[in-house]
Amino acid sequence: MQETGSSPRTGxxxxxxxxxxxxxxxxxxxxxxxxxxxxxxxxxxxxEPRHFGLLRLLHAVEGLPQNVVADRxxxxxxxxxxxxxxxxxxxxxxRRPDPHDRRARTLHLTxxxxxxxxxxxxxxxxxxxDVICAGFTPEExxxxxxCLQRVAANLGIxxxxxxxxxxGPGPVPWCPPEGAEP
Amino acid sequence: MQETGSSPRTGxxxxxxxxxxxxxxxxxxxxxxxxxxxxxxxxxxxxEPRHFGLLRLLHAVEGLPQNVVADRxxxxxxxxxxxxxxxxxxxxxxRRPDPHDRRARTLHLTxxxxxxxxxxxxxxxxxxxDVICAGFTPEExxxxxxCLQRVAANLGIxxxxxxxxxxGPGPVPWCPPEGAEP
DNA sequence: TATTGTTATACTCTATAACTATA
DNA sequence: TATAGTTATAGAGTATAACAATA
Numbered sequence: 022m023q024e025t026g027s028s029p030r031t032g033x034x035x036x037x038x039x040x041x042x043x044x045x046x047x048x049x050x051x052x053x054x055x056x057x058x059x060x061x062x063x064x065x066x067x068x069e070p071r072h073f074g075l076l077r078l079l080h081a082v083e084g085l086p087q088n089v090v091a092d093r094x095x096x097x098x099x100x101x102x103x104x105x106x107x108x109x110x111x112x113x114x115x116r117r118p119d120p121h122d123r124r125a126r127t128l129h130l131t132x133x134x135x136x137x138x139x140x141x142x143x144x145x146x147x148x149x150x151d152v153i154c155a156g157f158t159p160e161e162x163x164x165x166x167x168c169l170q171r172v173a174a175n176l177g178i179x180x181x182x183x184x185x186x187x188x189g190p191g192p193v194p195w196c197p198p199e200g201a202e203p
Numbered sequence: 204m205q206e207t208g209s210s211p212r213t214g215x216x217x218x219x220x221x222x223x224x225x226x227x228x229x230x231x232x233x234x235x236x237x238x239x240x241x242x243x244x245x246x247x248x249x250x251e252p253r254h255f256g257l258l259r260l261l262h263a264v265e266g267l268p269q270n271v272v273a274d275r276x277x278x279x280x281x282x283x284x285x286x287x288x289x290x291x292x293x294x295x296x297x298r299r300p301d302p303h304d305r306r307a308r309t310l311h312l313t314x315x316x317x318x319x320x321x322x323x324x325x326x327x328x329x330x331x332x333d334v335i336c337a338g339f340t341p342e343e344x345x346x347x348x349x350c351l352q353r354v355a356a357n358l359g360i361x362x363x364x365x366x367x368x369x370x371g372p373g374p375v376p377w378c379p380p381e382g383a384e385p
Numbered sequence: 386t387a388t389t390g391t392t393a394t395a396c397t398c399t400a401t402a403a404c405t406a407t408a
Numbered sequence: 409t410a411t412a413g414t415t416a417t418a419g420a421g422t423a424t425a426a427c428a429a430t431a
Contacts, residue, residue, distance in 0.1 A: 042348065043327070043328075043331050044331060044335055044336055044344065044347060044348055044351065045237050045241065045327070045330060045331045045335045047348070047351040047352070047355065048230065048233045048234050048237050048335070048351065049234045049237050049238045049241070050234070050355065050360060051230045051234055051351060051354055051355060051358065051360070052230050052231045052232070052233055052234010052235055052237070052238070053234055053235075053238075054355075054358050054360055055227050055230050055231050055234070055358065056231045056234070056235075058358065059227065059231070086412075086413095087412070087413065088411085088412060088413080096399090096400095097399080097400055097401080098412080098413065098414085099399090099400070099401085099402095099413090099414075099415080099416095100398085100399065100400075101413095102413070102414065102415085103398095116413095119412090122407080122408075122411095122412075123406080123407060123408085123412095124405095124406065124407045124408070124411070124412040124413070125407095125411095125412055125413080126412080126413070145225075145227070146225075148227060149225050149226060149227045152357055152358065153226055153227045153230070153354055153357055153358065154226055154354070154357070155357045156353065156357070157350075157353070161350070162226065164346075164350075165226060165347075165350045165354075166224065166226060166229070168339075168343070168346075168347045168350070169226065169229040169230065169233060170229070171338065171339070172233055172335055172336070172347075173229065173232065173233060173236075175334055175335055175336070175337045175338065176233065176236050176237065176240065176334065176335065178232060178233070178236055268389075268390090269389075269390065270388085270389060270390080278422090278423095279422080279423060279424080280389080280390065280391085281390090281391075281392080281393095281422090281423075281424085281425095282421085282422065282423075283390095284390070284391060284392085285421090298390095301389095304388095304389080304430080304431075305389095305429080305430060305431085306388070306389040306390070306429065306430045306431065307388095307389055307390080307430095308389085308390070
């Protein structure tokens with residue numbers, strides 16, 4: 022199975038740049054993988070991560086008008102509309118008229134929505150401890166958490182703001198798979 | 204600052220679920236932020252992360268036909284075509300006829316492409332050490348790297364495979380920004 | 386008949402801008 | 409006049425399927 026002449030060099034996995042050993046590269050890789058896998062878990066609940074983000078906000082603070090919610094999620098109002106439509110169709114959230122402003126509509130979790138939040142939060146917690154941090158002692162996990170928070174500070178991440186996540190089938194890779202074949 | 208009646212509860216930032224303290228959440232957040240910022244760095248070179256991934260593969264192993272490259276990147280061949288077109292227009296890569304198979308075309312880095320890889324790799328390394336890992340001792344960084352590799356193993360990430368990355372303007376958030384306002 | 390690379394096409398998601406109803 | 413929510417529209421990006429050349 023050896024080629025001659027102008028055949029491609031083999032052994033790509035050996036001479037790729039040091040990215041595989043870089044914190045930044047690993048973080049990008051892990052972040053995307055986690056988002057994807059978490060999305061897979063949410064699929065069992067009939068929602069996607071973006072809906073989860075909205076539900077989570079509604080769970081935390083109910084009764085906000087849509088424009089405020091859109092502001093907090095840092096998405097355009099028009100995008101929010103379709104998210105709410107989705108949740109409302111599934112009976113997880115609902116719009117109510119704002120008693121103070123007849124233009125506005127406030128957002129609320131239904132009891133189904135609250136139940137879903139409880140269930141999905143449990144699943145997420147299991148994912149955290151049983152998968153992501155499997156084999157970590159509490160101290161190790163705590164140390165890791167600390168390091169990640171330092172990195173977050175280095176990157177200028179305020180608190181819990183982060184932009185987005187995988188939705189569709191899957192975009193183009195950053196880096197060629199190295200471990201695919203011998 | 205207390206409301207009555209049907210007004211929204213305030214203090215969202217205090218009663219959001221424990222995700223802000225979760226490794227998984229932080230990793231997702233960091234991964235996305237890093238991808239974005241790295242994308243910003245690449246913009247200075249006139250390419251996007253997906254092109255970087257392709258260039259990186261070509262840099263590692265030159266002369267592969269397109270179908271093999273598409274396989275390695277785990278993208279459809281049709282998607283690869285537009286990526287190559289982009290690189291070829293910029294003189295960073297080129298297609299050559301495959302001497303063994305007249306259907307196939309092999310992919311190669313140009314000297315400009317090689318130069319760009321050298322430059323962008325340097326920038327990426329600076330990003331790694333001066334930003335992401337700023338304030339870390341070599342030991343701390345090494346420990347972090349170890350932890351992240353353990354997490355990667357937990358998630359079933361073989362070696363360097365990871366699916367994708369942010370392209371466009373920006374998708375919908377996972378989680379409502381918590382630190383936005385008091 | 387199968388395969389390589391390309392093109393054509395449909396689909397998804399996002400964002401901007403028009404539109405309505407209130408304020 | 410400005411604002412809340414909605415709808416319409418356009419744009420970017422991906423994936424599937426048809427296609428031409430070659431194996």
